[in-house]
Amino acid sequence: MKIKLNAQVANKPTPVISLNGLVITIDGVDIDLSVIPEGGQAESDNDLLSGVVTREEVTINYPYSTDIYEPMQSTDPLDYEFDIVDGQVPCPLVKKPDVEGVLYA
Numbered sequence: 712m713k714i715k716l717n718a719q720v721a722n723k724p725t726p727v728i729s730l731n732g733l734v735i736t737i738d739g740v741d742i743d744l745s746v747i748p749e750g751g752q753a754e755s756d757n758d759l760l761s762g763v764v765t766r767e768e769v770t771i772n773y774p775y776s777t778d779i780y781e782p783m784q785s786t787d788p789l790d791y792e793f794d795i796v797d798g799q800v801p802c803p804l805v806k807k808p809d810v811e812g813v814l815y816a
Contacts, residue, residue, distance in 0.1 A: 713768040714800055716791040717761050718784060721774035726759075728773075728800040733766060744769070771800075780804045 712730060726738045733744040737759050744766050747753050752765045761770040773791070775784075781804075785791075790803050 712766070712795060714793045714795055715768070715770040715788075716773040716793075716800070716803065717770050718773045718775060718791055718804065720777055720782070722776055722778075723774040725775045725779070725802060725804065726771075726773065728771060729798060730795050730800065731797055735769060735771070737771060775804055780806055 712733075714728070714730065714735075728738075729736045735742045735744065740759065742757075742759065744764065747764065747766050749766060752763050755761055755764055759772060761772050764770075784804055793800055
C-alpha cells in the first residue's frame with residue numbers, strides 16, 4: 712500500500728503509524744480499509760486521514776512539533792511516501808540534535 716504523510720507543523724506529538732493488511736493503525740486507532748470495495752474509493756471522514764482513500768493509497772495527516780523536529784523539513788513529496796506491505800511507517804522528519812533522547816515524539 713502507498714502511504715503518503717501530510718506533514719504539518721502542530722503542537723502535537725508525531726503519530727505512530729503501522730499497517731497490517733488493510734488495517735492502518737494510527738496511535739492505537741484502527742482504520743479498516745477492507746470496507747472499501749476493490750477498485751473503489753472513499754472520502755475521509757476523520758481528521759487522521761486526508762482526501763480520497765483507496766485500498767491501495769492513503770494520505771495520513773502527520774503533525775509534528777518544531778520543539779522536537781527541525782522547522783525546515785524536506786519539501787520533496789517523495790520523502791513522505793512509503794510503499795508498505797506490513798509494519799511500522801518510518802518517520803521521515805529530521806529531529807533537532809539536542810532532543811535525540813525525547814521519547815514522546
